[in-house]
Amino acid sequence: MTGPVRARQYCPPFDQLDALERLRVGACAPTDPMLPLDNEVRDASRSAGLEIVDPEGVPLARFPAVQIGNAGATGTPEWLGNGSPRPYEPLYLSPSQVRSAVDAGALTVVVDRRLNRTDTAEIRALADGRPVLLLVLSGPTMSPYTRGVTLLRRSLEVAKGLREARVVAVPLDPRIAAANPALQDEVVSAYAPGAVAWLGTHTTRLPDTQTMHGAGDSGGLVLFFTGLSGSGKSTVARAVREAILEEDGRPVSILDGDVVRRHLSAGLTFSPEDRETNIRRIGWVAAEIAYHGGAAICSPIAPYDSTRKAVRAMALDRGGDFVLVHVSTPVEECARRDRKGLYAKAQAGEITDFTGVTAPYEAPTDADLDLDTSSISVDQARDRVLALLHERGHLVDATQPEWSI
Incomplete structure (x- = not known):
């Protein structure tokens, strides 16, 4: 004997959760649809309805099956309770x-x-x-x-x-x-x-105790290098960190791809799914650092555009600024430099899913800076990054007042 069919549980994106909360407290009227749904969630909800949960799985609302239309859930749901507590x-x-x-x-x-x-x-x-x-x-x-x-x-x-x-x-x-x-x-x-x-739009900032301010609300920064293995991204990242320490004295955290894999992402493979998980973990840690006003420099390969965009969203939503640097050194030069012999092993079939040889690399079209280290020195690359950080307001010249941007 089978029991009653349970409503499909679904946690919507954050903006849609806010829309439901505004409806619940009486801040706005329902829209049509109140909750857009993709085909899979919509079809799974047509028989028993849809139960909305928050990111921690706490039930918030229920749309009966009759309120599930072609575009999504319509009208006002049955309210089940309050969500998990938020800050403030x-x-x-x-x-x-x-x-x-x-x-x-x-x-x-x-x-x-x-x-x-x-x-x-x-x-x-x-x-x-x-x-x-x-x-x-x-x-x-x-x-x-x-x-x-x-x-x-x-x-x-x-x-x-x-x-x-x-x-x-x-x-x-x-x-x-x-x-x-x-x-x-x-x-x-x-x-x-x-x-x-x-209020009017103002550009004046409050004086800060640090001289690295940033364009985000927290003043923090996620400086994200992406490029092929051997492109020089880790070398340039370290040079930038050393320059900031010497010029500004502020601690800077480096999240290097190889180091992260040995600690934060131990056990992950190089499959597309695990690569995405690895980059998202790096992004989460970097966003946390930026949220507290710090600077995080990341230098993974990060081959997928969608994952880089997800990290950008993490940093911006956490109040930090996100600066993307594409180290676009050609694959031939990367292979020539390769001290670990990885490219040779990939070409011989000993390594599968190797980016640039047997796995794709999606070059960014939204990079804030492009560096080809086959045509410029590490010092030149470092200086171009520092110039961008000055331009974005993350580094302030010693002759400027701290609140000048």
């Missing part, structure tokens, strides 16, 4: 909670980036003695890599310096809000008890 969870209030707790005459200031000193002065001037509600667009809220934590932390610091201010977190990614003004206006209007203010 008490700040995530519903619009009704905000309107009952905040004075109707308060000025709502929408925060979609890290506040700086100029912003604080502008808020004081705009408020003109009124209470202030700092409405922080802090998505993606359920991602382990979110710049929203940085925005909330800084907003709480700013709130302490205002006469009467409160910080509220909103499950909306600033990038999604910027791309969808109608959604942004709907969500802000749901929360704001009165007048709404949008």
